[in-house]
Amino acid sequence: MSDNGIRYISKPHPVTGVTNSKLGIWCFLASEVMLFGGLFSAYVLLRASAPSWPHGSDLLNVPLATLNTLVLITSSVTMVMAWASLALKDFSKYKRYMAATILLALVFLAVKSVEYAHKFEHHHFPSTNTFYAIYFTLTGLHGLHVLGGVVVNTYFLFPGSALWKKDPEQFKGRIECAGLYWHFVDLVWIFLFPVLYLL
Amino acid sequence: MTDNPEEIKKHVKVYITVFAALAFLTVLTVAASYLKLPLVPAILVALFIASLKAGLVAGFFMHLLSEKQVIISILAVTVFFFVVLMLLPALSSSSLYVS
Numbered sequence: 001m002s003d004n005g006i007r008y009i010s011k012p013h014p015v016t017g018v019t020n021s022k023l024g025i026w027c028f029l030a031s032e033v034m035l036f037g038g039l040f041s042a043y044v045l046l047r048a049s050a051p052s053w054p055h056g057s058d059l060l061n062v063p064l065a066t067l068n069t070l071v072l073i074t075s076s077v078t079m080v081m082a083w084a085s086l087a088l089k090d091f092s093k094y095k096r097y098m099a100a101t102i103l104l105a106l107v108f109l110a111v112k113s114v115e116y117a118h119k120f121e122h123h124h125f126p127s128t129n130t131f132y133a134i135y136f137t138l139t140g141l142h143g144l145h146v147l148g149g150v151v152v153n154t155y156f157l158f159p160g161s162a163l164w165k166k167d168p169e170q171f172k173g174r175i176e177c178a179g180l181y182w183h184f185v186d187l188v189w190i191f192l193f194p195v196l197y198l199l
Numbered sequence: 200m201t202d203n204p205e206e207i208k209k210h211v212k213v214y215i216t217v218f219a220a221l222a223f224l225t226v227l228t229v230a231a232s233y234l235k236l237p238l239v240p241a242i243l244v245a246l247f248i249a250s251l252k253a254g255l256v257a258g259f260f261m262h263l264l265s266e267k268q269v270i271i272s273i274l275a276v277t278v279f280f281f282v283v284l285m286l287l288p289a290l291s292s293s294s295l296y297v298s
Contacts, residue, residue, distance in 0.1 A: 017267040026270050030277040037284040045288035057232065069225050077218040080260045084214070087207045183260045190252045193225075194245035198232040 010169040025177040029184050032145075036188055039141065043134050043195065054131050056197040059124075061115055065197045068111045069189065075104035076186040079153075079179045086172045091164055094175075098157045101182070105150045112143055135196055142192060145185045152178050217259045224252050 007013075008020045016023055047053050056062075082097035119125075119132070126136040156178055163171040228248045236244065258264045263271070 016269045018269060023269065023273075026273050030273055033277050033281055034284070037281045041284045041287050044285065045291060048288055049291065062229065062232075066225065066229050070222060073218065073221045073225065076221075076256060076260055077214055080214050081211065084207055084211050087202060088204055180261055183256050186260075187253050187256055190256065191246075191249050194228055194232075194249050198228065198245055199238070199242055 009173060010167060019173055021173050021177050022180075025180050029180065032184060036138075036141070039134075039138055040191070040195070043138065046130050046134055050130060056195075056199060059131065060135070060197050061118070062197050064111055064115055065193055068108050069193050071104050071108050071111070072186050072189050075101050075108070076183050078104065079182045083172070083175050083179050086164075086168070086175055089168070091161075095157060095161070098153060098175075102150055102153050102157065105146050105153070108146055109143060109150075112139065138192055138196065142185070142188055145188070149178075149182050149185055152181070213259055217255050220255055221252055224248050224255075 006020060010019065012018050013020055013023070078097045078100040082094050082101060085091075085093035085097055124132055126133045156175060160174070161171070163174070228245060231244050231248065232241070234241075263274075
């Protein structure tokens with residue numbers, strides 16, 4: 001670590017006991033909780049004040065969403081295994097698990113695209129009704145987060161992984177932060193799935 | 200988090216167990232939806248299972264069970280304001296609400 005870099009990104013800060021990177025990503029995730037929290041709150045308000053509300057399973061594809069839930073859960077496991085591989089100093093295993101995480105995220109997005117395409121074919125758009133408005137807003141924002149995760153993880157799989165040779169501890173910290181973000185994206189879906197598709 | 204290889208290997212076994220639990224709970228959520236419960240019990244069951252799954256992901260994959268106090272404090276404040284956000288819609292139907 002050079003002297004002009006950000007301090008305490010490889011070693012814990014003596015006051016907080018965690019690296020500044022980890023503190024930063026948790027503050028970011030806190031803001032993300034509020035972002036999605038606001039939309040969940042809007043969902044509750046819209047649903048509670050609507051004279052009638054459709055059952056999600058009547059309009060949406062539950063088997064595809066169940067598959068996507070399992071895909072995202074599996075990607076969370078491969079992500080944490082990528083981090084564990086670095087902790088065990090097995091870089092080639094890290095690459096395999098990270099590649100699997102990216103691949104699973106792309107599968108999730110592909111399945112979501114199929115769902116969206118099906119909706120558009122039947123002329124169901126955000127403007128169709130309040131249910132579709134909040135459905136597309138919540139799943140669209142979540143999908144953008146998945147896409148963001150793919151971009152970050154792809155960087156850490158290819159050019160960003162050069163840091164492993166220079167500063168393994170810092171690289172492991174970066175993967176831990178990327179993992180925390182990825183698990184958060186999984187957490188959001190864990191609530192979106194029953195709220196939108198099953199209730 | 201520990202850097203001890205033996206500890207990490209133990210964690211890996213836990214991750215696999217948590218994955219199996221998450222997959223099982225996902226199937227359980229879908230199965231519960233086929234019971235066609237009335238709305239309020241259906242919401243309670245779905246959110247209970249989702250909270251269990253979220254707890255597993257946060258506790259084990261995000262390592263919150265062994266996280267430092269500063270992170271837990273940030274999350275406690277976040278949870279408080281999240282709850283406030285969730286309670287806001289109740290105001291709109293409350294008799295105390297003045298438009």
